[in-house]
Amino acid sequence: MDSRESAPMKVVVVDDTPLNLVLMGKLVDRLPGTQAHTFERPIEALTWCLENEADLIIVDYMMPAMDGVEFIRRIRANRRADDLPILMVTASHERSVRYEALECGANDFLTKPIDGHEFEPRVRNMLKLREAHLATRQRAETLAEEVRKATAEIVDRERETITRLSRAAEFRDPETGAHIQRMSHYSALIAERLGHGHAFAQDLLMAAPMHDVGKLGIPDTILLKPGRLTTDEFEVMKRHPQIGYDILKESSSSILRLGATIALTHHEKFDGSGYPRGLAGDSIPLEGRIVAVADVFDALTSERPYKPAWPLARAIGLLREGRGSHFDPNCVDVFLQSWDEVQLIRQRFQDEHESAAVA
Structure with missing residues:
Protein backbone atom coordinates (compact mmCIF):
# COMPACT_ATOMS: atom_id res chain seq x y z
CA MET A 1 0.00 0.00 0.00
CA GLU A 145 6.80 -5.81 -9.44
CA GLU A 146 4.36 -8.43 -10.74
CA VAL A 147 6.41 -8.78 -13.94
CA ARG A 148 9.58 -9.14 -11.86
CA LYS A 149 8.00 -11.87 -9.73
CA ALA A 150 6.61 -13.70 -12.78
CA THR A 151 10.01 -13.52 -14.49
CA ALA A 152 11.72 -14.84 -11.37
CA GLU A 153 9.28 -17.77 -11.25
CA ILE A 154 9.97 -18.59 -14.91
CA VAL A 155 13.73 -18.48 -14.27
CA ASP A 156 13.31 -20.73 -11.22
CA ARG A 157 11.27 -23.25 -13.22
CA GLU A 158 13.83 -23.16 -16.01
CA ARG A 159 16.65 -23.70 -13.52
CA GLU A 160 14.78 -26.64 -12.02
CA THR A 161 14.28 -28.18 -15.48
CA ILE A 162 17.97 -27.82 -16.24
CA THR A 163 18.96 -29.27 -12.88
CA ARG A 164 16.73 -32.28 -13.37
CA LEU A 165 18.04 -32.86 -16.89
CA SER A 166 21.60 -32.69 -15.61
CA ARG A 167 20.83 -35.05 -12.73
CA ALA A 168 19.23 -37.51 -15.14
CA ALA A 169 22.54 -37.68 -17.01
CA GLU A 170 24.47 -37.98 -13.72
CA PHE A 171 22.49 -41.06 -12.66
CA ARG A 172 23.81 -42.88 -15.72
CA ASP A 173 27.38 -41.66 -15.44
CA PRO A 174 30.10 -41.98 -12.79
CA GLU A 175 30.43 -38.18 -12.66
CA THR A 176 29.17 -36.59 -9.43
CA GLY A 177 26.95 -33.67 -8.53
CA ALA A 178 29.94 -31.79 -7.16
CA HIS A 179 31.68 -32.15 -10.53
CA ILE A 180 28.70 -30.53 -12.24
CA GLN A 181 28.76 -27.64 -9.77
CA ARG A 182 32.50 -27.11 -10.02
CA MET A 183 32.79 -27.22 -13.79
CA SER A 184 29.82 -24.87 -14.25
CA HIS A 185 31.31 -22.36 -11.79
CA TYR A 186 34.71 -22.68 -13.48
CA SER A 187 32.96 -21.94 -16.77
CA ALA A 188 31.27 -18.81 -15.39
CA LEU A 189 34.60 -17.68 -13.91
CA ILE A 190 36.39 -18.05 -17.26
CA ALA A 191 33.61 -16.15 -19.07
CA GLU A 192 33.82 -13.22 -16.67
CA ARG A 193 37.62 -13.11 -16.79
CA LEU A 194 37.46 -13.06 -20.58
CA GLY A 195 35.34 -9.89 -20.26
CA HIS A 196 32.06 -11.24 -21.57
CA GLY A 197 29.96 -9.80 -18.78
CA HIS A 198 28.01 -11.05 -15.80
CA ALA A 199 24.86 -11.92 -17.77
CA PHE A 200 26.69 -14.30 -20.13
CA ALA A 201 28.57 -15.83 -17.21
CA GLN A 202 25.30 -16.51 -15.37
CA ASP A 203 23.77 -18.06 -18.49
CA LEU A 204 26.82 -20.27 -18.77
CA LEU A 205 26.54 -21.22 -15.10
CA MET A 206 23.02 -22.50 -15.78
CA ALA A 207 23.71 -24.12 -19.15
CA ALA A 208 27.09 -25.81 -18.57
CA PRO A 209 25.64 -28.63 -16.39
CA MET A 210 23.89 -29.95 -19.51
CA HIS A 211 27.16 -30.61 -21.35
CA ASP A 212 26.87 -34.39 -21.00
CA VAL A 213 23.10 -34.81 -21.19
CA GLY A 214 23.64 -36.80 -24.41
CA LYS A 215 25.08 -39.65 -22.34
CA LEU A 216 21.45 -40.58 -21.69
CA GLY A 217 21.60 -42.18 -25.13
CA ILE A 218 24.78 -44.21 -24.55
CA PRO A 219 24.40 -47.92 -23.54
CA ASP A 220 25.36 -48.77 -19.96
CA THR A 221 27.82 -51.41 -21.19
CA ILE A 222 29.90 -48.60 -22.66
CA LEU A 223 29.10 -45.72 -20.31
CA LEU A 224 29.82 -47.70 -17.15
CA LYS A 225 32.65 -49.85 -18.46
CA PRO A 226 35.46 -49.75 -15.85
CA GLY A 227 38.29 -50.36 -18.30
CA ARG A 228 39.51 -48.72 -21.48
CA LEU A 229 36.99 -48.49 -24.34
CA THR A 230 37.64 -50.33 -27.59
CA THR A 231 37.81 -48.34 -30.83
CA ASP A 232 34.24 -49.28 -31.70
CA GLU A 233 33.00 -48.50 -28.21
CA PHE A 234 34.67 -45.09 -28.30
CA GLU A 235 32.96 -44.36 -31.62
CA VAL A 236 29.63 -45.00 -29.90
CA MET A 237 30.65 -42.80 -26.95
CA LYS A 238 31.53 -40.01 -29.37
CA ARG A 239 27.86 -39.80 -30.35
CA HIS A 240 26.84 -38.24 -27.03
CA PRO A 241 27.55 -34.61 -28.09
CA GLN A 242 25.18 -34.94 -31.04
CA ILE A 243 22.56 -36.71 -28.91
CA GLY A 244 22.72 -33.93 -26.31
CA TYR A 245 22.38 -31.31 -29.01
CA ASP A 246 19.37 -33.06 -30.52
CA ILE A 247 17.68 -33.22 -27.09
CA LEU A 248 18.08 -29.49 -26.37
CA LYS A 249 18.36 -27.67 -29.71
CA GLU A 250 14.73 -26.76 -30.45
CA SER A 251 13.83 -25.45 -26.99
CA SER A 252 12.12 -22.07 -26.65
CA SER A 253 14.51 -21.40 -23.76
CA SER A 254 17.68 -19.50 -24.61
CA ILE A 255 19.46 -21.29 -21.74
CA LEU A 256 18.57 -24.72 -23.09
CA ARG A 257 19.67 -23.65 -26.58
CA LEU A 258 22.97 -22.51 -25.07
CA GLY A 259 23.17 -25.90 -23.40
CA ALA A 260 22.63 -27.53 -26.80
CA THR A 261 25.63 -25.69 -28.25
CA ILE A 262 27.76 -26.62 -25.24
CA ALA A 263 26.72 -30.26 -25.48
CA LEU A 264 27.65 -30.35 -29.17
CA THR A 265 31.00 -28.55 -28.99
CA HIS A 266 32.69 -29.17 -25.62
CA HIS A 267 34.70 -32.08 -27.07
CA GLU A 268 35.98 -30.08 -30.04
CA LYS A 269 39.68 -29.20 -29.91
CA PHE A 270 41.33 -25.92 -30.81
CA ASP A 271 43.53 -27.56 -33.47
CA GLY A 272 40.55 -29.27 -35.16
CA SER A 273 41.27 -32.81 -33.92
CA GLY A 274 38.20 -33.04 -31.67
CA TYR A 275 34.72 -34.42 -32.27
CA PRO A 276 31.98 -34.66 -33.47
CA ARG A 277 32.58 -32.10 -36.25
CA GLY A 278 36.32 -31.41 -36.16
CA LEU A 279 35.87 -27.67 -35.66
CA ALA A 280 38.98 -25.56 -35.04
CA GLY A 281 39.90 -22.21 -33.45
CA ASP A 282 37.24 -19.53 -33.31
CA SER A 283 34.87 -21.70 -35.38
CA ILE A 284 34.24 -23.52 -32.10
CA PRO A 285 31.61 -21.46 -30.22
CA LEU A 286 33.09 -19.64 -27.23
CA GLU A 287 30.88 -21.50 -24.77
CA GLY A 288 32.22 -24.82 -26.07
CA ARG A 289 35.84 -23.63 -25.73
CA ILE A 290 35.22 -22.42 -22.17
CA VAL A 291 33.49 -25.60 -20.98
CA ALA A 292 36.22 -27.76 -22.53
CA VAL A 293 38.78 -26.26 -20.12
CA ALA A 294 36.47 -26.36 -17.10
CA ASP A 295 35.26 -29.92 -17.73
CA VAL A 296 38.65 -31.48 -18.47
CA PHE A 297 40.35 -29.83 -15.50
CA ASP A 298 37.71 -30.98 -13.04
CA ALA A 299 37.48 -34.47 -14.53
CA LEU A 300 41.25 -34.87 -14.16
CA THR A 301 41.36 -33.61 -10.56
CA SER A 302 38.34 -35.65 -9.42
CA GLU A 303 38.37 -39.24 -8.23
CA ARG A 304 36.38 -41.74 -10.31
CA PRO A 305 35.69 -45.48 -9.81
CA TYR A 306 38.09 -46.19 -12.66
CA LYS A 307 40.87 -43.70 -11.72
CA PRO A 308 42.36 -41.68 -8.85
CA ALA A 309 42.32 -37.89 -8.86
CA TRP A 310 45.30 -36.26 -10.54
CA PRO A 311 47.48 -33.93 -8.44
CA LEU A 312 46.74 -30.28 -9.24
CA ALA A 313 50.22 -29.67 -10.61
CA ARG A 314 49.82 -32.50 -13.12
CA ALA A 315 46.42 -31.19 -14.27
CA ILE A 316 47.81 -27.67 -14.64
CA GLY A 317 50.66 -29.11 -16.69
CA LEU A 318 48.19 -30.80 -19.04
CA LEU A 319 46.27 -27.55 -19.53
CA ARG A 320 49.48 -25.72 -20.38
CA GLU A 321 50.59 -28.53 -22.67
CA GLY A 322 47.21 -28.47 -24.47
CA ARG A 323 47.15 -24.68 -24.78
CA GLY A 324 46.63 -23.95 -28.48
CA SER A 325 46.12 -27.61 -29.45
CA HIS A 326 43.33 -29.01 -27.29
CA PHE A 327 42.30 -25.75 -25.59
CA ASP A 328 41.72 -22.12 -26.48
CA PRO A 329 44.88 -20.38 -25.14
CA ASN A 330 42.89 -17.43 -23.76
CA CYS A 331 40.59 -19.72 -21.79
CA VAL A 332 43.55 -21.55 -20.27
CA ASP A 333 45.35 -18.30 -19.43
CA VAL A 334 42.46 -16.61 -17.60
CA PHE A 335 41.64 -19.86 -15.77
CA LEU A 336 45.17 -20.19 -14.40
CA GLN A 337 45.37 -16.47 -13.66
CA SER A 338 42.27 -16.88 -11.48
CA TRP A 339 43.77 -19.67 -9.39
CA ASP A 340 42.62 -18.28 -6.03
CA GLU A 341 38.99 -18.28 -7.22
CA VAL A 342 39.47 -21.78 -8.69
CA GLN A 343 40.62 -23.02 -5.30
CA LEU A 344 37.63 -21.46 -3.57
CA ILE A 345 35.26 -23.22 -5.99
CA ARG A 346 37.05 -26.54 -5.40
CA GLN A 347 36.65 -26.13 -1.63
CA ARG A 348 33.02 -25.03 -1.84
CA PHE A 349 31.67 -27.88 -3.98
CA GLN A 350 32.71 -31.34 -2.80
CA ASP A 351 31.01 -34.69 -2.42
CA GLU A 352 31.17 -36.37 0.96
CA HIS A 353 34.09 -38.66 0.12
CA GLU A 354 35.95 -35.69 -1.39
CA SER A 355 35.39 -33.60 1.74
CA ALA A 356 36.78 -36.44 3.87
CA ALA A 357 39.84 -36.71 1.62
CA VAL A 358 40.49 -32.96 1.83
CA ALA A 359 40.07 -33.04 5.64
Missing part, protein backbone atom coordinates in the same frame (compact mmCIF):
# COMPACT_ATOMS: atom_id res chain seq x y z
CA ASP A 2 1.27 3.48 -0.86
CA SER A 3 2.27 5.29 2.37
CA ARG A 4 1.12 8.56 0.79
CA GLU A 5 -2.54 7.44 0.78
CA SER A 6 -3.08 8.44 4.45
CA ALA A 7 -0.90 11.57 4.30
CA PRO A 8 -2.28 15.03 3.40
CA MET A 9 -1.56 16.45 -0.05
CA LYS A 10 1.31 18.93 0.25
CA VAL A 11 0.65 22.30 -1.41
CA VAL A 12 3.64 24.65 -1.63
CA VAL A 13 2.77 28.37 -1.83
CA VAL A 14 5.54 30.83 -2.81
CA ASP A 15 4.87 34.58 -2.66
CA ASP A 16 7.00 37.43 -1.33
CA THR A 17 3.92 39.40 -0.26
CA PRO A 18 3.00 38.29 3.30
CA LEU A 19 -0.71 39.17 2.94
CA ASN A 20 -1.09 37.08 -0.24
CA LEU A 21 0.89 34.25 1.34
CA VAL A 22 -1.34 34.12 4.43
CA LEU A 23 -4.51 34.30 2.31
CA MET A 24 -3.52 31.48 -0.04
CA GLY A 25 -2.21 29.36 2.85
CA LYS A 26 -5.55 29.61 4.68
CA LEU A 27 -7.52 28.86 1.50
CA VAL A 28 -5.41 25.74 0.95
CA ASP A 29 -5.82 24.56 4.55
CA ARG A 30 -9.60 24.85 4.23
CA LEU A 31 -9.62 22.16 1.57
CA PRO A 32 -10.01 18.62 3.00
CA GLY A 33 -6.90 16.44 2.99
CA THR A 34 -4.46 19.24 2.14
CA GLN A 35 -1.60 20.92 3.98
CA ALA A 36 -0.07 24.29 3.02
CA HIS A 37 3.68 24.91 3.11
CA THR A 38 4.25 28.66 2.68
CA PHE A 39 7.49 30.41 1.69
CA GLU A 40 8.31 34.11 1.21
CA ARG A 41 11.71 33.37 -0.33
CA PRO A 42 11.78 31.29 -3.53
CA ILE A 43 15.23 29.86 -2.75
CA GLU A 44 13.92 28.35 0.49
CA ALA A 45 10.87 27.01 -1.34
CA LEU A 46 13.07 25.47 -4.04
CA THR A 47 15.27 23.78 -1.42
CA TRP A 48 12.21 22.33 0.31
CA CYS A 49 10.75 21.07 -2.98
CA LEU A 50 14.00 19.33 -3.90
CA GLU A 51 14.18 17.59 -0.51
CA ASN A 52 10.46 16.71 -0.26
CA GLU A 53 7.77 15.59 -2.68
CA ALA A 54 5.16 18.31 -3.15
CA ASP A 55 1.76 17.58 -4.71
CA LEU A 56 1.06 21.11 -6.01
CA ILE A 57 3.05 24.33 -6.28
CA ILE A 58 1.46 27.79 -6.37
CA VAL A 59 4.07 30.41 -7.23
CA ASP A 60 3.90 34.16 -7.80
CA TYR A 61 5.59 35.60 -10.86
CA MET A 62 7.00 38.86 -9.45
CA MET A 63 9.53 37.95 -6.76
CA PRO A 64 13.04 39.21 -5.88
CA ALA A 65 16.18 37.12 -6.53
CA MET A 66 14.23 34.58 -8.61
CA ASP A 67 10.99 35.17 -10.52
CA GLY A 68 8.26 32.55 -10.90
CA VAL A 69 9.35 31.51 -14.40
CA GLU A 70 12.89 30.73 -13.26
CA PHE A 71 11.49 28.90 -10.23
CA ILE A 72 9.38 26.67 -12.50
CA ARG A 73 12.33 26.09 -14.79
CA ARG A 74 14.47 24.85 -11.89
CA ILE A 75 11.70 22.63 -10.54
CA ARG A 76 11.16 21.00 -13.94
CA ALA A 77 14.89 20.38 -14.22
CA ASN A 78 14.41 17.93 -11.37
CA ARG A 79 13.06 14.77 -13.08
CA ARG A 80 11.19 13.67 -9.98
CA ALA A 81 8.87 16.63 -10.54
CA ASP A 82 7.86 15.79 -14.13
CA ASP A 83 4.21 15.13 -13.20
CA LEU A 84 3.99 17.81 -10.48
CA PRO A 85 1.20 20.37 -11.25
CA ILE A 86 2.18 24.04 -10.96
CA LEU A 87 -0.10 27.09 -10.75
CA MET A 88 1.41 30.51 -11.44
CA VAL A 89 -0.03 33.73 -10.01
CA THR A 90 0.13 36.64 -12.50
CA ALA A 91 -1.61 39.87 -13.34
CA SER A 92 -4.22 39.60 -16.09
CA HIS A 93 -2.21 41.78 -18.50
CA GLU A 94 1.00 39.68 -18.29
CA ARG A 95 0.27 37.56 -21.36
CA SER A 96 3.89 37.26 -22.48
CA VAL A 97 4.81 36.03 -19.01
CA ARG A 98 2.09 33.38 -19.21
CA TYR A 99 3.35 32.17 -22.57
CA GLU A 100 6.88 31.87 -21.19
CA ALA A 101 5.61 30.09 -18.07
CA LEU A 102 3.70 27.58 -20.20
CA GLU A 103 6.86 26.86 -22.15
CA CYS A 104 8.71 26.21 -18.87
CA GLY A 105 6.05 23.86 -17.56
CA ALA A 106 3.28 25.80 -15.78
CA ASN A 107 -0.07 23.95 -15.87
CA ASP A 108 -2.51 26.77 -15.10
CA PHE A 109 -2.74 30.36 -13.83
CA LEU A 110 -4.36 32.36 -11.06
CA THR A 111 -5.04 36.06 -11.61
CA LYS A 112 -4.28 38.80 -9.11
CA PRO A 113 -5.99 39.81 -6.92
CA ILE A 114 -6.71 36.31 -5.60
CA ASP A 115 -10.39 35.40 -5.76
CA GLY A 116 -11.32 32.66 -3.29
CA HIS A 117 -14.19 31.43 -5.50
CA GLU A 118 -11.72 30.89 -8.37
CA PHE A 119 -8.83 29.72 -6.20
CA GLU A 120 -10.48 26.72 -4.55
CA PRO A 121 -11.83 24.94 -7.66
CA ARG A 122 -8.54 25.47 -9.54
CA VAL A 123 -6.55 24.01 -6.65
CA ARG A 124 -8.99 21.10 -6.34
CA ASN A 125 -8.68 20.37 -10.08
CA MET A 126 -4.87 20.42 -9.90
CA LEU A 127 -4.90 18.08 -6.89
CA LYS A 128 -7.21 15.65 -8.72
CA LEU A 129 -4.73 15.69 -11.59
CA ARG A 130 -1.95 14.94 -9.12
CA GLU A 131 -3.94 12.06 -7.60
CA ALA A 132 -4.43 10.60 -11.07
CA HIS A 133 -0.68 10.83 -11.73
CA LEU A 134 0.12 9.16 -8.42
CA ALA A 135 -2.39 6.39 -9.08
CA THR A 136 -0.85 5.78 -12.53
CA ARG A 137 2.62 5.68 -11.00
CA GLN A 138 1.48 3.22 -8.34
CA ARG A 139 -0.13 0.97 -10.96
CA ALA A 140 3.06 1.05 -13.03
CA GLU A 141 5.17 0.14 -9.98
CA THR A 142 2.78 -2.67 -9.04
CA LEU A 143 2.82 -4.02 -12.59
CA ALA A 144 6.61 -3.86 -12.71
